[in-house]
Amino acid sequence: MDGVPGISFPGIAPGGTFTYRFPVRQSGTYWYHSHSGLQEQSGLYGPIVIEPAAGERFPADRDYVVMLSDWTDEDPRAVYAHLKQQGDYYNYAEPTAPEFFRDVRKQGLRRALAERRMWNRMRMSPRDLADVGGATYTYLLNGMTSPGNWTGLFKRGEKVRLRFVNGSAMTIFDVRIPGLKMTVVSADGQDVEPVVVDEFRIAVAETYDVIVEPADDRAYTVFAQSIDRSGYTRGTLAPQEGMSAAVPAMDPRMPLAMVDMMGAMSSASLSRRERMPEGRQGVRAERSAHGLPERSPPTSLPMGEGGMAHHARSEYRNPGVDMRVDMPRTNLDDPGAGLRGNGRRVLSYADLHTIGGPLDPRQPNREIELHLTGNMQRYMWSFDGVKFSDAKPIRFRAGERLRMVLVNDTMMNHPVHLHGMWSELENPDGTFLVRKHTVNVQPAQRVAYGVTADAPGRWAYHCHMLYHMQAGMMREVAVA
Known part of the structure; x- marks a missing residue:
């Protein structure tokens, strides 16, 4: 049983009641x-x-x-309105002039200018870690x-x-x-x-x-x-009420790394970024005002690092898509921006192994690939460049085993939640790893998970960042 108005039930009217009845199948x-x-x-x-x-x-x-x-x-509606007016409205940590001069001292003028030019031309920011803070x-x-x-x-x-x-x-x-x-x-x-x-x-x-x-x-x-x-x-x-311990200082705010934008680029390629001021290798920044139509890359993408991604045609010449990652990374052992190399033992998805293995041992008989897309400046979010109100339902056949593939074409984390069915996350080689209901997809990352369509009905499928979902990063899944 589910509670998404417009999909699984009409909603609970003011002053009304609704009784949820469901079997408890898990603890x-x-x-x-x-x-x-x-x-x-x-x-x-x-x-x-x-x-x-x-x-x-x-x-x-x-x-x-x-x-x-x-x-x-x-009012949450005011928060959303601010984000629509200015995507970084709540971000008080954008790069500053003093930080530029600090970078000049560390990197040299040429490299510091090239890095700023790259981000500015793409109208993106290495500090877009959170929309609301x-x-x-x-x-x-x-x-x-x-x-x-x-x-x-x-x-x-x-x-x-x-x-x-x-x-x-x-x-x-x-x-x-x-x-x-x-x-x-x-x-x-x-x-x-x-x-x-x-x-x-x-x-x-x-x-x-x-x-x-x-x-x-x-x-x-x-x-x-x-x-x-x-x-x-x-x-x-x-051991007793009223006690407290020292509160640690917050870690420094770490900017997004090039891997969060370019995905599976080699370190050699990253070291040449000062010669590529627009950052166009490995990631394509698309602006409706200037980009020309492009041919979609091949439709197959190996699970290993460095494979070329397939982009839906709806991602091109689309004001709601400001970036496409051509070579997404597939590593699940990365704890993420701000946690890398901090000297502590940090959990990653690669560490998680569900006891008992997958619920369904069958191999998937088909694969559905969706790209997580957006335009941070305009605060537009979508799957494959299509917002929820314009999208058709994704259709599962009742009882089938399929693989969902998500490619994050943005520089933000997206925790994606499928209602009604488990998401069984796979290693890059396709073997079962961990069973979850919400899978966080890091920037420029590709993840895959098995799904058994064992719940007939209509279900929501969305990014669990509330305002991302509100802005359009949501689909309906119909199981029949």
């Missing part, structure tokens, strides 16, 4: 939220925990939900601000399970607990082979269960900083 950590009128941004959401009938595979002495979210005092957002942990200091109690030596849920509208968080290792045991409600990390990135709509074992009678800070480093939220694990 784990999940959440619910409104799919109407940007209400998710206003707090209409909450966690759902389903306990296994036979008990947890990884038992713990304490069990806490840690729900991360973003709050704004603005701390300029309007307050970040919350279980509905509390950092001074509120949500506290989870423990006794020394106990195992504590923390069920992290990212219920944000737009914020990707990087989470760590200084002084404690975290053992990740579940992703999107599905048990995984335990993996020990210092930090993990949690995209919008994802959930991760971790187990920690505090060895000392002291407080520990649960620290979650936004991907753009415009703010953070924190809570505390402690």
Whole structure:
């Protein structure tokens, strides 16, 4: 059962009621939220925990939900209007003149000018890490601000399970607990082979269960900083109420790297970027005012690095598409911009292995490829350059096993959520990796996952960044 007005049901009228009835077929950590009128941004959401009938595979002495979210005092419709007027309205970290002179000292005048010229000609920014940030957002942990200091109690030596849920509208968080290792045991409600990390990135709509074992009678800070480093939220694990630990400084804001724009370019090619000031190798910046029509590359794309991408014709000469990645990367071991090489053990999708393997062992009998497209300056978002209101439904045949391929032709992360069916993420060689309901696709990245069409009906398929979905990055999936 689902709750998307206009697709799966008419919606709940003001003053009305609706009873959701569904069989509980799985256990784990999940959440619910409104799919109407940007209400998710206003707090209409909450966690759902389903306990296994036979008990947890990884038992713990304490069990806490840690729900991360973003709050704004603005009307969500005003936030969206600001973004439509100016895509970087809330971005207070764009490159500045003093930073240019710093780059001149480090790189030399020629290279510094070439880099600025490249970004300016494409009307893009290496600082587009988040559309909405701390300029309007307050970040919350279980509905509390950092001074509120949500506290989870423990006794020394106990195992504590923390069920992290990212219920944000737009914020990707990087989470760590200084002084404690975290053992990740579940992703999107599905048990995984335990993996020990210092930090993990949690995209919008994802959930991760971790187990920690505090060895000392002291407080520990649960620290979650936004991907753009415009703010953070924190809570505390402690043996008694009223305690707190030092809050770490936020990491420096790291700009997007060339790999986030060019994908699977070789390091040798990247080192020549000062001779390619427009950055046109590996990525095509398309402007309706000047670009000429181009021929679509070959339709096949090897899973290995360096394959040429196939772009739908609707991506060309389209004011809603400002970039196309010709050679997307397929690496799943990259923790992402801002986390690379930070000296901590950071979780990546390559670390996740769902216990028990895929639900459906069949090989896919067909493949559907979609490109995540947009124009950041105009704040237009879509699949294959076609916004939701103009798109036809994607049709699955009931019972079939198929492969969905997503190629991110933008420089932003897109956590893509398919309602009603599991997404079984594959390694680049096509083998099963991890079962999820939301798959975050990094900039200039290609991912593939198997889907079994075992849920007849009409389902939403969308980027879980609320304003991306609102702007058009959504499709209907019809299973019959």
